[in-house]
Amino acid sequence: MSENNNCLTLEASLKSLNAVHDFILKKAAKAGLSRKKINNLLLAVEEVYVNITNYAYPNDKGKVSIYFSMDEKNVTLHIKDEGVPFNPLQAPEPDLASSLKERRVGGLGIFLVRKLINDVRYERDKQYNVLTLTLCREKVERDE
Amino acid sequence: MNITQKQEGGIDIFSLNGRFDAHCAADVEEKLNDAISRGARKLLLNLEGTEYISSAGLRVLLAIAKKLKKEGGQIKLCSLQPYVQEVFDVAGFTQIFTICKNLEEAVGDF
Numbered sequence: 084m085s086e087n088n089n090c091l092t093l094e095a096s097l098k099s100l101n102a103v104h105d106f107i108l109k110k111a112a113k114a115g116l117s118r119k120k121i122n123n124l125l126l127a128v129e130e131v132y133v134n135i136t137n138y139a140y141p142n143d144k145g146k147v148s149i150y151f152s153m154d155e156k157n158v159t160l161h162i163k164d165e166g167v168p169f170n171p172l173q174a175p176e177p178d179l180a181s182s183l184k185e186r187r188v189g190g191l192g193i194f195l196v197r198k199l200i201n202d203v204r205y206e207r208d209k210q211y212n213v214l215t216l217t218l219c220r221e222k223v224e225r226d227e
Numbered sequence: 228m229n230i231t232q233k234q235e236g237g238i239d240i241f242s243l244n245g246r247f248d249a250h251c252a253a254d255v256e257e258k259l260n261d262a263i264s265r266g267a268r269k270l271l272l273n274l275e276g277t278e279y280i281s282s283a284g285l286r287v288l289l290a291i292a293k294k295l296k297k298e299g300g301q302i303k304l305c306s307l308q309p310y311v312q313e314v315f316d317v318a319g320f321t322q323i324f325t326i327c328k329n330l331e332e333a334v335g336d337f
Binding site: 097098100101104118119122125126129130133177179180182183184186188189191192194195198199 | 246248249250278279281282283285286289290292293296309310313314317318319323
């Protein structure tokens with residue numbers, strides 16, 4: 084695992100999730116985000132990271148890098164892996180109206196990311212999957 | 228995540244303290260499954276100390292609820308913190324779970 088100012092690189096493993104959360108908490112505090120926005124960011128990064136640990140490297144170990152940046156308006160995270168090409172935004176949306184019996188277990192992660200983060204983009208850049216999460220720093224009316 | 232467990236009037240009460248994330252989800256699921264295997268049919272999850280839940284936590288709750296329903300049991304949740312409540316609302320979980328305001332109300336609701 085390596086961490087410089089605004090980038091955390093680690094082996095994709097569920098065991099390292101706490102290190103990912105700690106990195107986000109540290110950066111989010113710097114950005115002065117509300118408790119709710121910090122949680123939105125923690126959740127979004129967790130969902131993307133867990134997806135990578137599950138799918139990106141089926142036969143081998145591999146790395147994930149998380150880059151943090153911010154400007155006056157937004158906090159931006161780029162999450163990058165070298166695994167098999169995979170666009171999580173193509174996952175089908177869950178059926179939220181179904182009953183307990185019919186409700187499918189799983190498939191909620193990326194749905195939550197889309198709902199709780201202002202902008203989510205996927206790009207295949209050479210051998211990398213890059214997912215970009217943008218969260219608005221400003222307080223908007225529906226925030227609290 | 229710290230999990231404490233007690234029995235009260237035939238109800239198995241689990242209190243979860245900490246982040247209910249992908250790191251601890253398997254551990255929570257195992258403890259709840261153990262209780263069901265031992266014959267527990269009334270499960271109460273006290274989420275007063277849980278300020279954060281991700282889809283991994285939601286997945287465990289849904290899987291346990293489905294399993295209990297099949298066995299003729301039920302699961303109730305209580306003391307949801309604001310962020311957990313919000314994730315429940317977004318994920319459509321508010322409609323499929325019985326959610327009580329506090330522990331006392333939940334125990335009385337079984």
